[in-house]
Amino acid sequence: DVVMTQSPLSLPVTLGQPASISCRSGQSLVYSDGNTYLNWFQQRPGLSPRRLIYKVSNRDSGVPDRFSGSGSGTDFTLKISRVEAEDVGVYYCMQGTHWPYTFGQGTKLEIK
């Protein structure tokens, strides 16, 4: 299985400050069709997860533009330009290139 490694695992951030989460895969996530299937999810406390970003950098409908994704190959990043209180939760990267699809361990974002 493709191992997805996130860092940091805990991310205390001051309101209004930027935040960045790294995700590294054990293998390249470039699929034979040329796409890179790296997705990001947010799970707020007590709720079901929600997808934020798909195929590295495509934001889902309704996701604020302060969220952005970037990267290629095996190294990816989720950035929040200015953290708001509603961003508290756990963030997961997920690869959809190799079955079984796998998630990172999760990064817990909290307000400092």
Add this chain to the structure above:
Amino acid sequence: EVQLVDSGGGLVQPGGSLRLSCAASGFTFSNYGMDWVRQAPGKGLEWVSYISYSGSVTYYTDSVKGRFTISRDNAQNSLYLQMNSLRDEDTAVYYCARGNGSYSRDGVDYWGQGTPVTVSS
């Protein structure tokens, strides 16, 4: 509005069986691949199984292969997960989710509320 309502979870003894259901509404169910994702208590997310829009293609993570069966009834807009030979490590909240992209490679864009499964004697 897209809705996925999970049900069927509960307490079961090791070696027992359980059948999870997911009722879908608000979209053309037969056009989408569907997935089950689980989350053990206090842990991260784990992809369990995928089924194509027609039901002709299914995938399972290795730890459930041969024990779990995913199926769907497009006439009833329903997704199922038959879980047999349950183990302690299957204890988790199970989420039904709508796949996005070919074979759900773009992940899932809608999730059910989750149904808890506890395997314990």
